[in-house]
Amino acid sequence: MVMDKKKNILVYNNRTGIAEKMAPLFAGEGLSVVVAADPEQLYSLLEKADIHLMLVDVELKDKGWDRGIEMIAGLRSRSSIPLIVVSAQSAETAKIMALEAGADDYVVADCNPLVLLARIKSQLRRYAQLVNMCADLDKRYKVDGLVMDDVQRKVTVEGRSVRLTPIEYKILRLLLQQRGRVFSNSQIYENIWHMQAIGADNTIAVHIRHIREKIEANPKEPRYLKVVWGNGYKVG
16 A cells, blocks of 8 residues: 555544545544554554554453453554544443553544544654654753764753864764774775775864863873874773
């Protein structure tokens, strides 16, 4: 199945007809419905397609809602995307167990479609914010008192702001991103300048010396940016 650029809502066990009920509202919000006919297709779509949110029913044919709870727990172990239960089952116990199994919300199927749409949009917003937050965290690097915030392009040492040139910043970021790995002069040069390193030793040595002068309390006994004699440099 080919997905478009809309946000795709995966519906499984469409006993309540929620896919057909919500389709007109989804179309106006840039959302599209994808219905999984069986567990195999459900897991295949989750793995291969660009799914943004799941709508599932806790009642799986004649198996009872307790099997649906097991399914929710299984889905949550495979994916962190929002999962909303939409079911005719209104028992409070079912709601509690579904939420404890990993569902993000529980909506009784005969609710106002606009209410369900609002809850879906809310979950999509929250998930997008979480993804952005995690992406930002991946761009912050810390080694003891040395902190690089690659979102704001800032470097601090023990809370003190450090001003680096663009090349110095790129070199330090390379070493911080792969903390503990030793980079040779040639590897640093090729990563930063994106060209073959010819006579790069002096160039890299000068930049390393300048970085040390800015981030180290004692550049002759570096705490952060260290030399591995005969091999290159590393952070940490």
